[in-house]
Amino acid sequence: MFKELDPILHSQLRLSIVSTLMMVGEANFNFIKDTTKATSGNISIQIKKLHEAGYIKVKKSFKNNYPNTTISITSKGREAFENYVNDLKKYIQPGK
């Protein structure tokens, strides 16, 4: 009756990362860390999973001689997020 929620997005930190990226499109690692208030290690693991799923793009570069990781949402990621929200709505308001 109910569609299964996307397991990639149905995790607190991954959902938080993707929600942030839905707002800004592209952000560096520190911005995501400050917004989600999670640890660097945990964020790295979840970013890897989202990247493997094709939901985000990761670009590593240097900024003022420091490593700078930029993460952006892909069109597949946007679509997955939109579907996830629509599925959530069906769970919450089954009649609609």
Add this chain to the structure above:
Amino acid sequence: MNKTTLTPEESLLLITKTIEETKKRFEENGHIIILWGVLMFTVFFSQYIFSLTGLYKKFDIIWTVILFPLGMIYTFIYIRKTVNKKNLPRTLLSRVIETMGWAMGLNLLILGFLFRQQLGDAMAPVFIILLALSMIVTGASIKFKPLFIGGLLLNLIGFCTFYLDRDYHGFSLMLGAVVGLIIPGILLNKARRKENV
């Protein structure tokens, strides 16, 4: 933070919270708007005082040439520092506001220094109208009504200035600085402080 047994309600709440948190980090506190309002008021008020004391020709240009570029340098440093401190990414909205601000500032500066003669009596109204446009767009973009209304009033002051004698243009600019920049800037600052309590 990696709970996997989220209920649909918790998921929606998490999305809303994250979006709110992200939005908060981009919020402008009105600091730059107040600064430019005070700067504008100071420049035109001092011009008025100089004209009363007969020192207009001696100090007018130096005053304007020093204060406005100083304001631009401060704005540039402040924005760069804020962006770096908060690791802010450049969103479409922030790009639009930033580009509009710089384009408007440069145009006003070029008009003021290079086309003063050509513009003649229209200088002050054109200055106010251009400023009003940037306030209206910024107010509408960040969804802050007082700034939007301040921009509209500034726009109105600009058109009314066409009907005023040149001697009173300074008063229009001062009034514009208070109505279009200082008051909305203070209200924006207060609103942001209230949100962060």
